[in-house]
Amino acid sequence: MIDGFSFLQKELMIPILLGGLVVFNSYVWKEWKTKHSGRFVVNTIVALITVLALAVLILEPTQEVEINDSQAVLLTNNFDGLIRDSLLNRYEGIKVLDYNPKKSIRKELDSLTNVIVLGDGIEPYDFYLFDSIPTTYIPNAAPMGVTQLNYTEQLVLGEELKVSGSYSQPIEKSFLVLQDSRNNGLDSIQITEDKNADFNLKTRPKVAGAYVYQFAVKDSTGVVLETNPLPIEVMRKEPLRALILNTFPTFETKYLKNFLAESGHEVIVRSQLTKGKYKFEYFNTPTRHIYQFTKETLKNFDIVIVDAETYTAFGNTIRKRFESSIEEQGLGLFIQPSDFLFNSRSSEAYFKFKRDRMNTAKLPVYAAETEKYPYQFNEQLLVEPIHLGGTSNLAAYRQIGNGKIATTTLLNSYQFLLNGKSEVYHGIWTTILDKIAKKKGQAVSWQSNTKFPRIEEPFHFEIRTNLEEFGIINEDSISISLVQNALLPSHYSGTVYPKKTGWNSMQVENDSTNFSYYVFEHKDWKALKSTANIAANKNQFEKETRKNRTVVVDRPVSLLVFYILFLLGVGWLWLSPKLSAES
């Protein structure tokens, strides 16, 4: 039973007890001379009781009491006042709590037996607070604005930035505009109906760097209703090292070679003149001989472009070397097509074709038509199509380990250049070569697990690296601790609480690779955040309603008894010398 007691003023316990002891001792010392009179012992006991009563009065004892009918309604962002009022009517004595992620409500929650959450809901990082409390969530309706959003956060210069999502309850005839960091309009869509509208905007960024693009909503007269930031990071492509091997010179190779060389790539072309004699061309790279295709030689290239004849003429050993380079180092191999490729029925062929008797194909994106071999790719497990200008059966690659082998059914694509449609030619070959080119190694890969980091809210991230020992520091060179995944030792995760809005960065200690993430302001993407919160809350609190829990609460014990005790004690102590003097 004594376990159920405690004191409100626990921290005063020791000083009060010491003080009580002193008072008591001084009483005893003062009364020492009357020790022989019979009252001494009685007085001492009374004094002890009085002092204790006084101490208890100051310390305010409490007693644990069990309760199970204490309810509260927790108001979060955008709650509906009507629902709150009807709840207040329905449940008498229900408490009203305001939710503020910055302020802890743990104390209030501890004394509750169940909670009703109203509005957009609790921040997911606060869910743990409600683990032991039966919670009912009354969700809000979907808010107005962007409720779903997907966009390319990281891209390479030349790639398309795609922004897609859906806009709920738009104003009719309003515009959704994708703007660059300085509000130049890049792409837009007008919403024609007032239902949920899906949108799809795209643009190609013009420069590399970290930029905050804007997603603006304008009404039909062009007045900006709201803008939200779209932070993107545009990286540069690095030059390729390409090797082209031909049994005889072709126009296709000539133009491809020129295209690559003029874009600053290192290109080595070896075309056969006659038996054992070759023509070597070196662009943007020093002269060196390429006769043997050892792993070491192949290591120096990101991409090898070879015609079908040359590749089949290679002996088995050389082909094995190629294959292992592709598999292990991620080399990209492009086989230039010829009738020979389509007609070979070898079981070792990387691609299988079937005749489709079509000699031309349309490229809808470029509004152009191209010649092709009358074949198309057969479906195979590891063969994936490469989408060229809106069609998917003109080129394909096969994944082999880390590398890729690709080929195409395009014929005489250089004619695009001759016809002045260099944009189409560059587009096609950029797509193909980008797909298969060897990726430059990166020691660390970063991944953000919080889609919209906000100030002073947890930002979770993940790191994958093969480095054994490394440290992560933030901009102020303060190191950040990571948790290593028990099963996958190369995976780490961490959490930081960003201190400023805008771009923040982290980096590997003593390494240049850094990771930038953009911290949004609270006003950004409100509807999106609400939608996400509502969904998370629904998911969290949807489980069957649990019974009200019983909560043990410390209730203060009535101090009246102690007060009377103290009065009586003091009264006795005042009276007793007088009584003894009379007697």
Add this chain to the structure above:
Amino acid sequence: MESGKLHLMKFHRRWQILSYAEAVLYAVGIAILFYLASKNLWLGVLSFVVAVVAVLFIQKPWKHNLAITGTYVDAHVDEASFSTGLLLQPEDSLSNLAKLQRYKVSEELSKRLDTIHPPNKLKQAVLVTLGLVLLGIVVQKLDFFKSVESVLGNATNEIQIQFIATDSISEKSIIPKISSQDISVTYPSYTRKGTIAVSDPNIKTIAGATVQWLLVFDNSVTEVYLDRMGELIPLQKGENGYRIKQVLLESGFYSFKFKNEDGIEFTSDLFSLEAIPDNPPEIEILGLERYTYFDFSDKKVVELQSTITDDYGIDEAYIIATVSKGSGESVKFREEKLNFKETISKGLKSVRATKTLDLNALKMEMGDELYFYIEAFDEKRPKRNVSRSETYFAVIKDTVSEQYGVEGTLGVDQMPDYFRSQRQLIIDTEKLIKDKPSITMTEFKSRSNELGFDQKALRLKYGQFMGDESEMEEAPAEIESDEEGEDHDHAEDQENVIKEFMHDHDGDNEHNLVKQHEHHEENDPEEPEDPLHDYLHNHDDPEESTLFEESLKTKLRKALSIMWDAELHLRLNEPEKSLPFQYDALTLIQEIKNSARIYVHRIGFDPPPIKEDSRLTGKIKDIENYRKNETKEVENPFEALENAVARLEQFIQQESTFNEADNALFTAAGNELAQLAIANPSKYLRVLQGLKGIENNTERTMANYKFVQKGLLAALPKTPQIPGAKKEYTDEINSLFLKQLEVYD
């Protein structure tokens, strides 16, 4: 005796001086307030004068006279016993008692007057002045009148060329200023505009104008240059400043550069030079149809009215008239240059020119055509701008030539005149459709019908090739074309005339007579009525005609049936519906024509067959490997622009500040943008100025960074598509997964 009066007068003067001092004090306060508020000394001086006058007029210190002074002294000096007035009166006019009193007062006043002060508010004035000064300081600190000042002051700022030191450290040195700037634009002489002085350094004027700048500096400067798109042109030092003349031929930008005595370089803002080309004259012909037709009996006069306008002045204008006589190969042309009725005086900006063209005077006869157009020149040097009006036609209808048609049936005169080709028909039909709104319904119908007739004539003509005889009596039965293959057909036709009357035993079809008979019956039920039919080699039957090979025949047949449809719609007054058929017919006719050409097989070189076993066995020991090494510069014409955008983003995100290395970057970016901007200087001028401002540290502000970045982003062209390698982390797990995938392949 007089000392009292003297003292009184002294006192009076003191009073007056104090009053004036008070006024001056007030005025000083007001003047300082105005000066501080407006920061303009002259305004201060002016306000001082105004305030002095104003306060003096309020106080009127000159109105103080001795009487008032006396009254005052009486009131303040007891000893004066209200008798000061006595001092002011001539002694003689006083009674003895008064004289006594006057003496007494005089004595007293000499002693007392020094002790009292004339009434003044000097203290108050000092306080007010101090208050005004304080107010002035406060106003200056708070810059209440900033907006007023900017309105007043900017007029000079904008137009005056401002200079900024390129080296930001040396701000303390004296910045030479332009004390007077004189920009004058001399228009080319032909414009008659002379020289115009302009105040705005952004010059927009006609191409070919000469611009002269005259800059006068208040301090001595050296090496004054005009920087025109990177080209540095020194200014000539003259007596009264620096002078430069430039001929403006193309748009661009310019700025000035100079060094002061300490050798510090200064540069001005960037200004635009925009060259507007001189437009060629515009000619408008009023109230005349493109085609005018006259009957021979008409009064054959064309009233030509036109207005010719030019932006600077017309030099010359005349009519070029061409008369064509005859037709076909015998056509003759005669060209004449006619002047307008009015003499066109040089240099007029707008001229109304008229001319009456009398076709008779031009010696035109029936069937002759007149083509005329107006040619006008402006006065541009060195080469005049020319413009021409559209060509107009006047035709005297030839009624005689139509009579040939009647005689056509005789087969004597086979003039292929008035025969419209399919192409001509299409053109005419299109014209008819275009004219439809402007002509009457009857005319429209009649023209459509005429076209229908022409279409029929054409069909019949082509029908001839198929062997079709004429179907309609109105139409010439034998029509020949001047198109290719004519001679051949003609000869063939001539032959047919004979053939019709003979039984040709040499004919190809002789042995197939029966079969042909059956065939004919199916096609043409009227045929059996002709008793000779079976015995004739009948070229009239289209199926029988041997003029073309089989495939051509079907084509021609198709063309003819399409022409039928074309004619149908023309006759129904629906030229729009007829047009597609006409086009189809034209295509088919073209095909037929082309196939009638003869192609000769080319004889090429036939190599002897190669023996496969000896192939590629030649000796190749002298053949060497060929090696070529080349380094191609990657040219990105906008590299600096791109880098500048990225750098500006860093400034805007406040991740970095301007450093020395950026100078070169922004200079390069400016040059690249200038290249882009040549075509449209005014569009990029603000951005270029902003860039310059960043470069020379006068406008390194957030707003300017943002503005410039926005301009650069808009100016940059699309990103070219170039392949490249991406960075990627190879994850163990992924590699393992890919390996596993292959197992199942």
